[in-house]
Amino acid sequence: MAAPSEASPLRVSASPAASNKQHGAAPAPRLAGRARDALVFAAGVAAAVLAILGAPGMSSSLLVATTVPGPEDGLRTFYDDPELSYDAVEGRRLTGWDAKRAEWLRSHGLGRRRSAPERVVMVSGSQPEPCPGDAGDHLLLRFLKNKLDYCRLHGIELLYNRDVLQPAMKGYWAKIPIVRAAMLAHPEAEWIWWVDSDAVFTDMDFSLPLATRYAGRNFVAYGWPDKIEIKSWLAINAGVFLIRNCQWSLDFMDEWARMGPAYPEHARWGKVVRDALADKGDDAWCDDQSALVYLLLHNWERLGKKAFIETEYFFQGYWLEIVDRLDGVAARYEAMERRAPALRRRHAEREHLRYAAARNAAVSGAVPGPAGGGEKGWRRPLITHFVGCQPCSGGRNPMYSRESCEDGMRRTLGFADNQVLRAYGFRHAAPLNDSVRPLPFDYPAAPARR
Numbered sequence: 213m214a215a216p217s218e219a220s221p222l223r224v225s226a227s228p229a230a231s232n233k234q235h236g237a238a239p240a241p242r243l244a245g246r247a248r249d250a251l252v253f254a255a256g257v258a259a260a261v262l263a264i265l266g267a268p269g270m271s272s273s274l275l276v277a278t279t280v281p282g283p284e285d286g287l288r289t290f291y292d293d294p295e296l297s298y299d300a301v302e303g304r305r306l307t308g309w310d311a312k313r314a315e316w317l318r319s320h321g322l323g324r325r326r327s328a329p330e331r332v333v334m335v336s337g338s339q340p341e342p343c344p345g346d347a348g349d350h351l352l353l354r355f356l357k358n359k360l361d362y363c364r365l366h367g368i369e370l371l372y373n374r375d376v377l378q379p380a381m382k383g384y385w386a387k388i389p390i391v392r393a394a395m396l397a398h399p400e401a402e403w404i405w406w407v408d409s410d411a412v413f414t415d416m417d418f419s420l421p422l423a424t425r426y427a428g429r430n431f432v433a434y435g436w437p438d439k440i441e442i443k444s445w446l447a448i449n450a451g452v453f454l455i456r457n458c459q460w461s462l463d464f465m466d467e468w469a470r471m472g473p474a475y476p477e478h479a480r481w482g483k484v485v486r487d488a489l490a491d492k493g494d495d496a497w498c499d500d501q502s503a504l505v506y507l508l509l510h511n512w513e514r515l516g517k518k519a520f521i522e523t524e525y526f527f528q529g530y531w532l533e534i535v536d537r538l539d540g541v542a543a544r545y546e547a548m549e550r551r552a553p554a555l556r557r558r559h560a561e562r563e564h565l566r567y568a569a570a571r572n573a574a575v576s577g578a579v580p581g582p583a584g585g586g587e588k589g590w591r592r593p594l595i596t597h598f599v600g601c602q603p604c605s606g607g608r609n610p611m612y613s614r615e616s617c618e619d620g621m622r623r624t625l626g627f628a629d630n631q632v633l634r635a636y637g638f639r640h641a642a643p644l645n646d647s648v649r650p651l652p653f654d655y656p657a658a659p660a661r662r
């Protein structure tokens with residue numbers, strides 16, 4: 213598993229014979245300095261334990277298990293550095309991450325092959341406590357199911373977090389510590405994709421253009437050109453973003469986090485963003501999105517080379533612009549499939565991406581609008597984001613009615629479910645109906661005339 217490397221092997225064993233059996237290693241490996249210290253220390257502890265227990269027959273493998281960090285890894289990695297901290301606020305700044313990550317990948321045989329897709333870990337999460345809203349937990353379950361579906365279809369790993377890793381980083385700020393920790397826990401991932409819990413994948417066919425459009429970029433978020441123009445705090449949505457697993461991103465998140473509630477400068481930032489950004493009103497609270505917008509738009513000279521504000525398609529879309537059009541979108545996709553028998557073939561879920569590519573190709577000529585959806589046209593939106601509906605707490609923004617939020621969420625989740633259910637032979641009976649019915653063979657061909 214572990215490839216040879218210039219680093220000293222970290223293999224500590226009180227019994228070379230046992231070690232050979234377990235790892236097929238060369239006899240009596242030489243010990244690196246730190247490992248030798250660990251062994252000396254452990255031997256002392258073991259001697260003390262043995263003396264206390266009076267158990268001379270105690271297996272030496274126990275000693276191995278308690279003293280070797282990751283015996284199967286063999287090689288010393290950044291994880292063995294006692295100074296490495298997962299903490300986004302109080303921990304030591306992480307430096308040299310690109311080299312450390314590259315070394316880890318090499319030593320695990322995971323160096324990037326040119327043809328392989330870039331690995332993505334999606335991170336989402338919700339609060340530690342049960343939702344206070346009536347249907348909150350049920351809705352969060354449906355939102356989570358939707359992300360599981362998208363991830364399964366696209367070979368993405370999903371990490372769902374419900375813990376506040378850094379108590380001072382409250383509310384929406386809580387995503388920064390978990391995204392940072394996810395980078396360290398997933399050196400194999402090229403990208404971390406943060407997706408708010410209230411965002412729904414509404415195009416199961418769309419794959420992110422990571423190796424093309426976002427090549428050379430380290431941070432991607434959705435923005436509105438007219439609001440960027442006036443530097444509105446609503447110009448860029450902070451609820452869905454892609455961030456490359458690299459040193460630039462760690463530094464970027466450090467800078468972003470320093471505007472947050474865990475730092476003494478936070479109050480001052482509140483006034484800075486209120487004065488610098490449009491649409492803030494009298495609100496002098498520095499929320500995560502205002503901080504992001506300020507950071508990007510006021511430092512574009514420095515950050516713009518690596519950051520990308522997506523404006524072409526619904527990398528995330530505002531639900532109010534979308535939900536009333538979903539029935540029309542579904543109807544146009546069906547009409548297209550009636551003319552394309554190859555797309556109606558039933559297939560294994562594993563083959564999803566091939567069929568998705570074929571459907572995208574067919575639909576791009578037949579249905580107006582950009583792939584991934586947009587303000588104009590009738591393509592499926594990649595993500596429909598229920599900003600302001602607050603499904604967990606139920607404390608929605610008073611500008612939206614209860615019905616518009618509730619029906620909007622149910623309609624959207626059902627729209628997404630139909631795309632997934634198809635591989636299982638079913639679809640929902642109607643857009644707001646939770647019952648399913650079986651799909652006829654060759655769906656959605658026009659019914660055969662009798």
Ligand SMILES: *[C@@H]1O[C@H](CO)[C@@H](O)[C@H](O)[C@H]1NC(C)=O
Pocket residue numbers: 641642645646647
């Ligand atoms: C949902 O669809 C089923 C099956 O077509 C139907 O029996 C049921 O009445 C529908 N429910 C609602 C609430 O419309």
